[in-house]
Amino acid sequence: MNGTAVRWFAFLESNTTGTGREFCARARARGLRPVLLTRDAARYPYVTEDAVDTLELDTSDLDAVVSACRGLAEGTGLAGITSSSEYFVADAARAAARLGLPAADGDAIARCRSKDLQRAALAAHGVPVPAWTAVSDVAAAVRAADAVGHPVVLKPVSGSGSSGVRLCRDRAETEEWARVLFGRATDERGNAVPARVLVEAAVDGPEFSVETFDGDVVTVVAKHTAPAPHFVETGHDIPAPLDAGASAELGDTALAALKALGLGWGAAHTEIRRSADGPVVIEVNPRLAGGMIPVAVRAATGTDLVDAVIARAAGLDTPPGVSVPEAGAGHAAVRFVIAAGEGRVKAVTGIREAGAAPGVVVAVPTAVVGRQVRITHSFQDRLGCVVATGSGTAQAATRAEQAAGLIGIELEEPATPEKGNGGR
Incomplete structure (x- = not known):
């Protein structure tokens, strides 16, 4: 340098x-x-x-x-x-x-990233969370699921991007998936580590995320996920198509969660399911959202959360985009190209066409030629992404879905060429 x-x-x-x-x-x-x-x-x-x-x-x-x-x-x-x-x-x-x-408080962030410690802190402060137990072996996972009541969700205590997360409908599925999780536990460097797994009650209801910055709600996002038993995020709608009361309720729940965890400095991304009994916090992430959500937030609202994170960490003036956003399109949608098969990437096509489609602000591949694609039922299954704007939720979503469908990821044998499914 x-x-x-x-x-x-x-x-x-x-x-x-x-x-x-x-x-x-x-x-x-x-x-x-x-x-x-x-x-x-x-x-x-x-x-x-x-x-x-x-x-x-x-x-x-x-x-x-x-x-x-x-x-x-x-x-x-x-x-x-x-x-x-x-x-x-x-x-x-x-x-x-x-x-x-x-x-931010690095120790508070570390505690938050441990899902069992996070759940304990939230529950202690009266923030609604699913019934849960953290376990260290297969037999304990089965007992915990029996106590919580099926269906349950099993997930690693530490992880992200839906990695290892699965809905288990009965004891047999719980035992099978617990064996998988305990058999493959590694740290960020790929070294084998003692595993801990969270067994939690499955919560019915649509899923949302609340994007916050310095303790203020920026927007509420509607999430789209793959069919059960996995939870790969396939798209987002910004802002979520909710009435003001419902959005405020989700925002208040997210802020209560941050307070309980000793967070609130800079960006946070809180995932919530809206059950019949009200909001239930699934997970608090002490960071800016991934999945191109910040790009879509900027396109929809004019608020640049990425710039806000940089400014906050550099001690610069609070960026105008956080408190007084520039004019945005009003609505934006994210849709991902999801892997439908396995194989080595031979070619990526349609990026230029997707980028030129109506309302599209970003069209990018995340799969590069030569990459080996494997179905992991996690964020790694997302091979491309489109962000599109519109005058309403439906128009933005349709534009993003149609543009994602223009992106082709061609795989060598034994996989067949795949097209973006627009998150459906």
Whole structure:
């Protein structure tokens, strides 16, 4: 890296299918120079395409991260540190705090990322959550499911992107899936670790997310997911088509959850199901939403949450887009191209056509030629994404679905060519 008077802004790893690229672009727009701290820069194709500086190091070693950031600070200066990756938000906050930079409470973030600790804190403060138990072996999982009552949802205590999450309708399914989860437990580096699994009551009702910033509700998002027994997110509608009372109820529930967890600094993404008895918090994520939701929020409302995160972490003025948004289209929808088969990616087609379709603001592939596609029933099954705007929910959704259908992911044998399904 060559010398420059521009201050650095450090990103600790990145998400791979969402807004990692957007973060770097917004840092540059703020007059900062993004640098990605990573174990493997090759994981992020946008780094080369956008000429983003990188520092390769062991990003699971907080001391090494702090040392690298201190070196940046002693050079031309370091404005801030953050991460767009679920797995590194806590350490990014801890590193920033050690260097006297603006940061959320890293320990509160770490506790929040442990789903059992999060549930316990929420329940203790009267925030509605599903009945749940954390277990450490298959037999305990079956007993917990019997106590909670089927159907139940099993998920790893630590994880994101719907990885390992499954609805189990009876004891046999519970035992089978528990064996899978306990047999494949690894940490972020792929090392085997003792597993803990959350067994929780399945909550009926539509799912939403509440996007907040510094304790204020920005918008409520309606979620679309794949059919049971898995919960892969296939699309989002922004804002959710709800009346003012329902939206306010969801927003108040999210804010109560953040308060219970000692959060509220910067961005948070709270997932809630609206049951017949009212909102039930499924999960609080102490970070900006993934899945291109921030792009759709900006398109619909004019509020730029990615820029807000950069500004907050750099100690800059509160960006105007948070409190006084520019005019947006009013409504936006996200739809994903979902893998229908397995195989190596041979070609990606239709991106230009999808990008030129009515109302489309973003059309991107997340699958690159040469990638091996496997069905994992997680965010990794999403091979492309479209964000489209419209005058209403229906128009935005239709535009996004139609444009996603133009994207083709051609797989080598034994898989067959697949087309985007628009999230349906």
